[in-house]
Amino acid sequence: MPTEAxxxxxxxxxxxxxxxxxxxxxxWVERQNVFDTMLAPHGRALLDVLQPMRGERVLDVGCGFGTxxxxxxxSVGDEGGVHGVDLSSAMVERARERADAAGLGNATFQVGDxxxxxxxxxxxxxxxxxxxxxxxFDNPVAAFTNVRAAVRPGGRLGFVCWQGAAAxxxxxxxxxxxxxxxxxxxxxxxxxxxxPLAFADPERVRRVLAASGWSDIAVDGRKxxxxxxGDSDVAMATALDQLMSSDLGRIxxxxxxxxxxxxxxxxxxxxxxxNRVDDGIQFDSAIWVVSAxx
Ligand SMILES: C[S@@+](CC[C@H](N)C(=O)[O-])C[C@H]1O[C@@H](n2cnc3c(N)ncnc32)[C@H](O)[C@@H]1O
Numbered sequence: 001m002p003t004e005a006x007x008x009x010x011x012x013x014x015x016x017x018x019x020x021x022x023x024x025x026x027x028w029v030e031r032q033n034v035f036d037t038m039l040a041p042h043g044r045a046l047l048d049v050l051q052p053m054r055g056e057r058v059l060d061v062g063c064g065f066g067t068x069x070x071x072x073x074x075s076v077g078d079e080g081g082v083h084g085v086d087l088s089s090a091m092v093e094r095a096r097e098r099a100d101a102a103g104l105g106n107a108t109f110q111v112g113d114x115x116x117x118x119x120x121x122x123x124x125x126x127x128x129x130x131x132x133x134x135x136x137f138d139n140p141v142a143a144f145t146n147v148r149a150a151v152r153p154g155g156r157l158g159f160v161c162w163q164g165a166a167a168x169x170x171x172x173x174x175x176x177x178x179x180x181x182x183x184x185x186x187x188x189x190x191x192x193x194x195x196p197l198a199f200a201d202p203e204r205v206r207r208v209l210a211a212s213g214w215s216d217i218a219v220d221g222r223k224x225x226x227x228x229x230g231d232s233d234v235a236m237a238t239a240l241d242q243l244m245s246s247d248l249g250r251i252x253x254x255x256x257x258x259x260x261x262x263x264x265x266x267x268x269x270x271x272x273x274x275n276r277v278d279d280g281i282q283f284d285s286a287i288w289v290v291s292a293x294x
Contacts, residue, residue, distance in 0.1 A: 012113060012115050012116050012137075012138055012139065012142070013087065013113055013115060013116075013136070013137065013138050013194070015138075015194070016087060016136045016137075016138070016194055017087045017113070020086075020087045020088040020091070020136075021087060021088050021089060021090070024088070025086075025087075025088030025089070025090040025091045026090045027245060028064060028065060028088075028091060029065055029090050029091060029093075029094045031241075031242075032065050032094065034228070034238055034241075034242065036067055037227060037228070037229055038226050038227060038228070039067075039131060039132065039226075041224040041225060042131060042132070042160050042224055042285075042287055043067060043068055043071065043131050043160075045160060045222050045224065045287070045289050046068065046129065046131050046158060046159065046160045046289065047068075047071060047072075047075075049158045049220075049289050049291050050072075050127060050129050050156065050158035050291075052072045052075040052076050052080075052082075052127065052129075053075070053076070053080075053126075054075070054076060054077045054079060054080060055076060055077065055079040055080045056076045056080045056126040056127060057076070057080055057081050057082070057083075057122035057124075057125045057126050057127075058072045058076060058080070058081075058082045058083075058122075058125060058126065058127045058128070058129060059082075059083055059084075059085070059119055059122070059125045059127070059128040059129070059147065059150055059151070060072065060082060060083070060084040060085070060128075060129055060130065060133075061085060061114045061128055061129070061130040061133050061134055061147055061159070062085070062086055062087075062114065062130050062132070062133015062134060062136065063084025063085060063086045063091070063092075063095055063109065063130075063133065064086060064088075064091045064095070064131075064133060065091050065094040065095050065098065066084055066091075066094065066095025066096075066098050066099060066107070066109065067131070068129060068130070068131045069082045069083075069084040069095060069099075069107050069109070070095075070098060070099060070102060070104060070107060072107075072129065073099070073104040073106050073107040074104070076106065077106070078105070078106050080106060080126075081106045081107070081108065081122050082106065082107050082108075083107075083108050083109070083110065083119070083120075083121060083122050083125075084107070084108070084109045084110070085109070085110045085111075085112045085113075085114050085117070085119060086109070086110075086111065086112075086133070087111070087112070087113055088111070089111045092109045092110070092111045095107075095109045096109050108121065114133075114134075114137075114143055114146065114147060115137050115138075115139060115142050115143035115146055116142070116146065117146075118150075119146070119147065119150040123150045124150065124151060124152035124155065125150055125151045125152065125155060126151075126152060126155050126156070127151065127155055127156040127157070127158065128147050128148075128150065128151050128155070128156075128157050128158075128159075129157070129158050129159060130159040130160070131159070131160055132160060132161060132162070132196070133159075134159050134161060134199070135161050135162070135194065135195060135196055135197070135198040135199050136194045136195065136198070137194060138194055140198075140208045140212075141208055141211045141212050143212075144157075144208060144209055144212035144214065145212040145213060147212075148212055148213050148214060148294050151294045152294065153294055154293065154294060155293070155294045156291065156292070156293060156294075157209070157214055157290070157291065157292040157293070157294070158289075158290070158291045159290050160287045160288065160289055160290070161198075161199040161205070161287065161288050161290065162196055162197055162199070162200060162285070162286070162287055162288075163200055163221065163286040163287060163288060164197060164200035164201075164286075165197060165200070167223075167284075167285070167286035168197075168226075168283075168284075168285050168286060169283050169284060170226050170239075170242075170283040170285065171196070171197070173243055173268060173271055173272070174243060174246050174247075174248035174249060175248070176271070177264055177267045177268045177271060178243075178248045178249060178251075178252045178264055178268070179248060181252065181256060181260060181263075181264045182248075182251060182252060182255055182256075183255045183256070184255060186247070186248075186251060192204065199288065199290075202219040202221075202288055205217075205219050205288060205290055206219060209290070209292050213294070214292035214293065214294060215292065215293055215294075216291075216292055216293040217290070217291075217292045218290070218291045218292070219288050219289075219290050220288065220289045220290075221286060221287070221288060221289075222286070222287050222288075222289055223284060223285070223286050224285055224286075224287065225282045225283070225284065225285065226282065226283045226284075226285040227277075227280055227281070227282045227283075228242070228280050228281040228282075229279055229280040230279075230280055232276070234280075235276075235279075235280035235281045236269060236272055236273075236281065238281075239272045239281045240265070240268060240269065240272065243268055243272075244265070244268075252264060
């Protein structure tokens, strides 16, 4: 595993590129509404700290299907612009379709790697942002240095990332319910390996940003709900689909016979049931809202 100081290689992020291009990107695009509902409060917390202003040029790192970029495009108006970069062509294609449908000609998108690729066309940007798109770099210092090089002196960085698994109980249902049933459990992941929880340690976030040349670094904790909405059957099916299409869910479906699989699914439904609210299923979640200045 590269240290935080190793230079990027031409093979940078090959595993994540494959994962987001072949599997996760198409999965997210298919479930765009589910993810946007789950992550709406987190996106609002991000925009509160970023405060994009009319006329500004903003870079959206790991823009996915473009939700944050489109919100920013509305705030900066035609005098400004937003440019999203993402590894997954399925995600970028959906982001472009959404910008076209919304008549947002000031939003442009690029299939690329924010760690190594030039981040034209609006350089230097007034700000760079990301909703959960910056935890997947194999060399975070190289990535945040590359992003900073595209931002003007005095420009802002604002992103959100997840705190640890214990503070995000929806992430750990799989470990509680599916993992004990597996015939061959996968090895425990390295907590700092590229992945959704790679920035769980706020000191690591501060170290990475400082080593990348950012200053005025602030890492603030927020607790927000993650919600699956709909009547009881819809919300349950949606939450269960998310669980069973996770890595552990796929391994369980491969390794377990149908009787054992039905038992673990029933146990998972029992846990989801305990999180019912009036209009669906809701879990606590905890994020870091991170800001810095170039
Ligand atoms: C968890 S998704 C978040 C997507 C989007 N920001 C949202 O909130 O809907 C993470 C995104 O980061 C992208 N990503 C991961 N590593 C990247 C990299 N090195 N360069 C550009 N995008 C990357 C993935 O392709 C994926 O679309």
